Amino acid sequence: MARINDNYLKLQAGYLFPEISRRVKEFTSANPDASIIRLGIGDVTKPLVPAVLKAFHEGVDDLAKGDSFHGYGPEQGYDWLSQVIIDKAYRPLGVELKNNEVFISDGSKCDSANILDIFDLGNKVAIGDPVYPVYNDTNVMVGRSGQINDKGYYEGLVYMPCTEENGFTPAFPSEKVDIIYLCFPNNPTGTVASKEQLKAWVDYAIENDAVILFDAAYEAFITEADIPHSIYEIEGAKKCAIEFRSFSKTAGFTGVRCGLTVVPEELLGTTANGEKYSFNKLWNRRQCTKFNGVSYPVQKAAAAVYSDEGWAQVKEIIDYYMENARIIREGLSAAGIECFGGVNAPYIWLKTPQGMTSWDFFDKLLNECFVVGTPGSGFGPSGEGYFRLSAFGERANVETAVQRIKEKWGK
Numbered sequence: 001m002a003r004i005n006d007n008y009l010k011l012q013a014g015y016l017f018p019e020i021s022r023r024v025k026e027f028t029s030a031n032p033d034a035s036i037i038r039l040g041i042g043d044v045t046k047p048l049v050p051a052v053l054k055a056f057h058e059g060v061d062d063l064a065k066g067d068s069f070h071g072y073g074p075e076q077g078y079d080w081l082s083q084v085i086i087d088k089a090y091r092p093l094g095v096e097l098k099n100n101e102v103f104i105s106d107g108s109k110c111d112s113a114n115i116l117d118i119f120d121l122g123n124k125v126a127i128g129d130p131v132y133p134v135y136n137d138t139n140v141m142v143g144r145s146g147q148i149n150d151k152g153y154y155e156g157l158v159y160m161p162c163t164e165e166n167g168f169t170p171a172f173p174s175e176k177v178d179i180i181y182l183c184f185p186n187n188p189t190g191t192v193a194s195k196e197q198l199k200a201w202v203d204y205a206i207e208n209d210a211v212i213l214f215d216a217a218y219e220a221f222i223t224e225a226d227i228p229h230s231i232y233e234i235e236g237a238k239k240c241a242i243e244f245r246s247f248s249k250t251a252g253f254t255g256v257r258c259g260l261t262v263v264p265e266e267l268l269g270t271t272a273n274g275e276k277y278s279f280n281k282l283w284n285r286r287q288c289t290k291f292n293g294v295s296y297p298v299q300k301a302a303a304a305v306y307s308d309e310g311w312a313q314v315k316e317i318i319d320y321y322m323e324n325a326r327i328i329r330e331g332l333s334a335a336g337i338e339c340f341g342g343v344n345a346p347y348i349w350l351k352t353p354q355g356m357t358s359w360d361f362f363d364k365l366l367n368e369c370f371v372v373g374t375p376g377s378g379f380g381p382s383g384e385g386y387f388r389l390s391a392f393g394e395r396a397n398v399e400t401a402v403q404r405i406k407e408k409w410g411k
């Protein structure tokens with residue numbers, strides 16, 4: 001009989017968002033007339049913008065003609081898309097990248113999990129708390145952890161609490177680690193890191209021979225001019241960091257699927273013999289073996305995001321979501337609910353009223369306001385007592401949800 005991967009059995013009963021879906025489905029079955037407003041899972045609600053949709057259609061039409069048909073594409077992505085990203089997304093930040101350092105993929109969620117393939121299991125990993133659950137759970141799945149303890153932490157992983165006291169920015173690990181996950185703008189707290197804070201992390205990683213896995217999936221939502229959009233804006237970062245980016249929230253590609261990972265040539269790891277070796281070469285080998293690339297029409301659509309017309313249209317949608325964030329943040333604050341984030345990210349991180357647990361608040365919000373959010377404890381033990389609301393929604397629904405909450409908890 002084939003053996004299963006027992007590491008999966010260490011995981012808690014359900015991934016956060018399926019559990020939310022289960023509870024909402026149970027409620028709607030019992031209350032079919034309830035008008036549910038979903039501000040929980042971070043899925044976009046606006047359609048693809050016209051310039052992107054036009055390029056998408058053109059890509060599909062190319063597949064219908066012999067002289068423009070595309071079969072297998074390069075596993076790393078087409079050079080013309082990588083070059084557009086370098087020219088339009090990184091060069092304006094003062095960041096110069098080589099074409100072979102940019103890998104096009106089907107999303108940053110997949111990449112942030114798959115990147116573990118090129119790291120030895122003996123590496124010690126540091127993860128924020130609260131944190132995007134994928135970082136934690138995938139390390140458990142590959143066998144890097146022990147069992148979960150009474151505090152909700154997996155033995156063998158190092159957790160960096162992100163609390164109100166430290167501005168939801170983690171302190172350096174208390175022990176030697178080899179891999180550090182950072183996410184800014186942060187999911188779930190919506191907070192950001194300054195250049196000075198990121199410089200401290202880069203210096204720490206170089207001094208301790210560690211690699212930073214930097215998730216910049218929400219960089220397009222930054223509104224403040226002095227906040228870095230890429231870790232490579234920091235001197236020395238190419239020697240110690242891998243960066244993930246996504247078209248999902250930026251351009252509404254949650255169902256289309258496209259992202260990218262930057263692995264600089266300067267980033268080196270150590271072999272069992274103590275020799276230095278390129279992570280860029282390892283990731284390229286991994287992708288060539290386990291990935292067939294993103295479809296041609298999707299990459300055509302992704303390139304159109306950075307056209308002058310496309311970016312103007314995409315930016316309009318981003319501004320729409322950020323106005324939603326302002327409405328939620330200011331409306332709840334006026335009701336006496338303490339809020340964080342929502343300025344440089346599409347997420348609002350709020351303190352649960354009346355000292356409720358985050359799941360109790362979830363149930364109360366669902367049952368009494370017909371509003372769905374995300375319990376903070378689902379992102380880690382330090383998320384207990386907090387709750388995440390998403391700005392991805394229609395304006396009328398956002399305004400109605402805020403009004404319902406204000407009527408229930410307003411002072």
